[in-house]
Amino acid sequence: MQPNCHDERPDRLEEACAVFGVYAPGEDVARLTCFGLQALQHRGQESAGIAVGDGDTILIHKGLGLVDQVFDEEALAHLKGAIAIGHTRYSTAGGGDWKEAQPHVSAIDDEPIALAHNGTLVDTAPQRVWLANEGIQLYGYTDSEVAARTISVDTRRAGHIRAGIRLMMQQLHGAYAITLATPSALYAFRDPNGIRPLSLGELPRGRGWVVASETCGLDAVGATFVREIEPGEIVKISSAGLECEQGVKPGLRSSCIFEYVYFARPDSRLDGELVYNARRRMGEILASEAPAEADIVLGVPDSGIPPALGYASASGIPYCDGIVKNRYVGRTFIQPTQEMRQMGIRIKLNPLPSVIRGKRLVVIDDSIVRGNTSKQLVTLLRDAGAVEVHLRIVSPEVLWPCFYGIDTDTCDQLISANKSVAEVANYVGCDSLAFISLEGLHNAIRSEHGGFCDACFSGNYPVEIPELLRRKSGMPSLRSV
Ligand code: SF4
The missing domain is CATH 3.60.20.10 (Aminohydrolase, N-terminal nucleophile (Ntn) domain)
Structure with missing residues (x-):
């Protein structure tokens, strides 16, 4: 490999x-x-x-x-x-x-x-x-x-x-x-x-x-x-x-379990559950777990939209389309420098100042991995006139690498593996930050079979990870846990 x-x-x-x-x-x-x-x-x-x-x-x-x-x-x-x-x-x-x-x-x-x-x-x-x-x-x-x-x-x-x-x-x-x-x-x-x-x-x-x-x-x-x-x-x-x-x-x-959060298309069914419905429920659960005082709810397109609708209906805070996505930029757009990365998000996501200006926002996104994208997004929203940005994430903190076909960083590059929620909020520059609980995420999915891998949140790997790979990824040795 x-x-x-x-x-x-x-x-x-x-x-x-x-x-x-x-x-x-x-x-x-x-x-x-x-x-x-x-x-x-x-x-x-x-x-x-x-x-x-x-x-x-x-x-x-x-x-x-x-x-x-x-x-x-x-x-x-x-x-x-x-x-x-x-x-x-x-x-x-x-x-x-x-x-x-x-x-x-x-x-x-x-x-x-x-x-x-x-x-x-x-x-x-x-x-x-x-x-x-x-x-x-x-x-x-x-x-x-x-x-x-x-x-x-x-x-x-x-x-x-x-x-x-x-x-x-x-x-x-x-x-x-x-x-x-x-x-x-x-x-x-x-x-x-x-x-x-x-x-x-x-x-x-x-x-x-x-x-x-x-x-x-x-x-x-x-x-x-x-x-x-x-x-x-x-x-x-x-x-x-x-x-x-x-x-x-x-x-x-x-x-x-991350297929339900982000990877799969919302119109796909996995284990009998429509992904769109699971995402809406994630937003509803997040609203009860992490309420916020705000004027409008925004979703980061595309995967943040269904949970934003769920959050809005459960909280009573109106949902607005406030971030426009450029659909013609591939997800594999390679950004070799920090400056280019900063521009990269502007090409992909553009806030609507007429919706955002003077408002306190709840912003729903699917995950935080390194934190750089969230930081840039918060900056964009503030530049567009947001007075408060409350970030709500429909996955728990990503603490562990994935070895099952998903591209993840080593532990030292996963921001939540190295910082508390308050420190991540500070890094990202938002007014408040909360992640859905692992239990809340499980409760949002009504699959026919149950039984999920949630290793990137829990560290419980269903297929054993060899010692060498654990070490390369910065995970504790099995002998020391
Ligand atoms: S660790 Fe498990 S839940 Fe996380 S992305 Fe990989 S397969 Fe999915």
Whole structure:
């Protein structure tokens, strides 16, 4: 694993990819995948790719940039087949180079396979050694390549790709929602804790099957939600139909709770809960936990808007649109200097002085990671004439790094890991600051299954973090806690 340079990291937790897959003979599967990826674009903007199985081989097109920058009519015209998988990437492991763009293509003997991965495998170093001992040369740094190569070796050994995937699931640990295409079949599988989301849908009139990181990807292609892929489950879709099996024993269900706060689109359903509804409830709970004397409530677009509406309705303070977001600036905008970073937020968010001037504001945002963005935002709001800024955050304090597919800093760069709430408020320059409680966040989500990963707030990691990684991230050694 080779994380990005810290200086290039944005000041918030960033998504770590979307996966998509479709099995639909006779349909334009590449175009359907393109639509699905556009719906999932918020989960990664560094690269996009589609691989198609045409019965004989795998065809691939991928590149750096947004989906509509990578794919045009000509590219789609070359991708004809019955099966497609797609991927949008935000790099957490490996670099942001073209060669790290997914789907990753490799082979099992003469049969090509393509693999798309959302998540992070927590420790691939021993597996790299194992692969080297098997005579496998890795070409990149990504954990996704390690997964693909492991499946290849295991399939050769087991004689069947499903058995190969089962073996890989026993060998590799961490977070993964994976779609895999062979020339004639689509596979989708998910880690035993179900950390990253993956849903199954069906196209109308039995035209085929779709899998997507979020249900908004199913909606985009007109597919009906069928169910989530279960933790540890392998789904195979081919001319034989849908075949499901438990690949590995499920662990403690640990859906990423931050998906509800920020990563997922508000129109997606996770574990049966509409993300928008959960966000509104977070705002309502925050209003009861952390009331404020103010004239208006503002939400920081986009993820702060639903909780701001919830906060306003629970508190009786009117909601106003007071911050305009520029939708054409990618989240991966790299800001090499502090001055450029300061300008970066002005390009993305612009306050409306006519709404804000002379007002006491409650401002709802999703999280505080390093604190720089919040500091700049408060400055912008004061410059626009706010007389008081009361910051309310719909996630608890981020105290621990994420190792499951989300780009986070080391402990020393997480502001709340090093400062009290009062010190953070002072740094940010707001009049008051409060975070939702962890209990409040859990209570806001009415999922069918329950069972969340909340490690970045609690330090309770559902998949053990190896000692070396803990040390690199500035976490206390397991031996000392
Ligand atoms: S550590 Fe945080 S961001 Fe990472 S999977 Fe768990 S809840 Fe999600």
